[in-house]
Amino acid sequence: MLFEIYKLPIFLKYRAPVFSATTFIYILINTLTIISPLIIIFRTRGLWKEISTQYEQPDVHFKHGVLLLLDTNNGPLVWSTFPNYNAMLDSLLRIPVVKTNENDVNYDGTKDELSVEVVIPLEPEELVYSVSLLLTFDVQLHHICEVALEGLAHFQYSSGLPGSAISFLGDLSLHQRMPLPSAGHFNLFDVPVLPYSSVQPEDWKVATILQKYWKRDVTSQLSNLYSTWQGGIDSNFTIIAKLHYAKQNLSFYTTYWEMLKFAWIQYLALFVISYISFQRVIQWLITNQVIQTWCIYPKKDL
Incomplete structure (x- = not known):
């Protein structure tokens, strides 16, 4: 009978040509990750606390x-x-x-x-x-x-x-x-x-x-x-x-620093949700070969 005493994750690397549809989709998704929290905040009129x-x-x-x-x-x-x-x-x-x-x-x-x-x-x-x-x-x-x-x-x-x-x-x-x-x-x-x-x-x-x-x-x-x-x-x-x-x-x-503090808290809260969601999308696209990539397995140290 064996029991687990230690575990180590294996990371797989996926690569694609710089000028390819895969790279374009990757850049687009990361851009949406950054921009989507701003869009939500501006649409709800809550980024800058003026009063x-x-x-x-x-x-x-x-x-x-x-x-x-x-x-x-x-x-x-x-x-x-x-x-x-x-x-x-x-x-x-x-x-x-x-x-x-x-x-x-x-x-x-x-x-x-x-x-x-x-x-x-x-x-x-x-x-x-x-x-x-x-x-x-x-x-x-x-x-x-x-x-x-x-x-x-x-x-x-x-x-x-x-x-x-x-x-x-x-x-x-x-x-x-x-x-x-x-x-x-x-x-x-x-x-x-x-x-x-x-x-x-x-x-x-x-x-x-x-x-x-x-x-x-x-x-x-x-x-x-x-x-x-x-x-x-x-x-x-x-x-x-x-x-x-x-x-x-x-x-x-409000003062400048109070306005910045309020905006940063709002953006960070939405960015965490946006980041996790879009990373799941990227993972699904790559692991299911929806977009073309090359998987690089880790080399075993001799």
Whole structure:
């Protein structure tokens, strides 16, 4: 009885003339082995990764810029944190009591939420039917690109019945019309949202402010918004707001090396399948003598 203690493969060599149909088919199959992965990738539009995403929480700070507008049965009541605008309001100005607080809930060094309470005193028989509130923020990103911009949160609510208070909850998030750069500094929109130095009443209209802000390609906005209107008549109108600085997926242009890494992984994965498949085709063509070759057996060493 014999048992196997060692084995050694025997390689057979197949040869063909340089200028022959066999050589042409061999070159064609190897060319297809290289090109076919590229064709599949391009047809599925996935070779070059132009945009990448990063899950990040923006570094947000409340700038204490406030513009408040109440609609009452006696006309509008307005207040802001900007003295030059308040000076234009005359009898429309109504000064409230404002309390704000920013919290770092998970103690990671980044603010997570903002609480705002605004109490506006009312004259007897003044009824509030609508409220519009604008808050300004300093928003920064640090992980991939140094981004700085001035953001805005706008809340508006109206009711057919007079109210004494309103509370709302929401997420302050970034809205992008364009990907952000993958490196360097980006501060194109780090300019004032509100017309701080303007003395033109037209510039301070909420519609004008929102129209100009809407044209920016990167903005902040309120999402996941919930509000509660408390009907009734009171000597004060109270606004209670709680905003969460949300983590979100942000889009960036990819770097050259990231694009190359993504393309190489895709090509290599398809190339392995292509190589194995076409090598099987060559083996079948040769071993079944579909194409003409000369088999060279290994010589036995003397």
